Amino acid sequence: MRGLTWCRFPPQSWPSGCIGWRQNWSESLGWEESAGDVSHPRIVLIDPEVLHTLSERAYRAGLYEALKCGIIGDFDLFLRFEQKRSQILKRDPVEVEGLIAQSVKLKAEIVSADEQEGGLRRVLNLGHTIGHALEAETGYRSLLHGEAVAWGLIAATNIALTVGRTDSVTAGASRMPCSASAVCRSSR
Numbered sequence: 162m163r164g165l166t167w168c169r170f171p172p173q174s175w176p177s178g179c180i181g182w183r184q185n186w187s188e189s190l191g192w193e194e195s196a197g198d199v200s201h202p203r204i205v206l207i208d209p210e211v212l213h214t215l216s217e218r219a220y221r222a223g224l225y226e227a228l229k230c231g232i233i234g235d236f237d238l239f240l241r242f243e244q245k246r247s248q249i250l251k252r253d254p255v256e257v258e259g260l261i262a263q264s265v266k267l268k269a270e271i272v273s274a275d276e277q278e279g280g281l282r283r284v285l286n287l288g289h290t291i292g293h294a295l296e297a298e299t300g301y302r303s304l305l306h307g308e309a310v311a312w313g314l315i316a317a318t319n320i321a322l323t324v325g326r327t328d329s330v331t332a333g334a335s336r337m338p339c340s341a342s343a344v345c346r347s348s349r
């Protein structure tokens with residue numbers, strides 16, 4: 162696969178899925194190990210207009226990736242989920258573009274600071290360790306990727322709370338957008 166020219170158009174992890182090729186490859190296809198070492202995409206496309214063609218479920222699944230970016234490094238982005246929730250769920254163009262811009266900016270900063278995956282980039286895995294396990298265990302059929310990540314975010318938050326790495330207020334704030342966006346209902 163080395164040297165393969167390809168373009169990236171991430172429908173499920175739409176807010177920032179174009180940045181950081183390895184995660185995206187495995188997210189889309191679920192076979193990271195067999196994909197091996199591929200080149201960066203030649204072109205990446207995120208067109209907010211196309212998001213209107215997504216189903217409600219697929220749209221919401223993508224939101225959890227933006228929420229993850231907010232939790233790991235952009236408090237303003239995180240607050241958007243509380244303060245602009247109804248506009249976000251209605252796919253308000255201003256809010257959608259804001260989510261995309263902030264998510265891409267954060268992810269690009271992290272990926273470019275750790276292009277060889279020396280350690281920093283691991284923060285992008287928040288919610289994904291458990292999320293990937295859920296996807297695999299359910300045969301990549303029951304959950305959309307973002308839904309699995311949402312469950313992973315909830316689980317990671319609960320683990321952090323249990324081992325004393327976060328407090329109950331922060332944990333509640335981190336879990337709330339997942340509940341409010343109804344991942345629990347939409348992924349059944």
Ligand SMILES: [Zn+2]
Nearest residue numbers: 174188226310
């Ligand atoms: Zn993801």
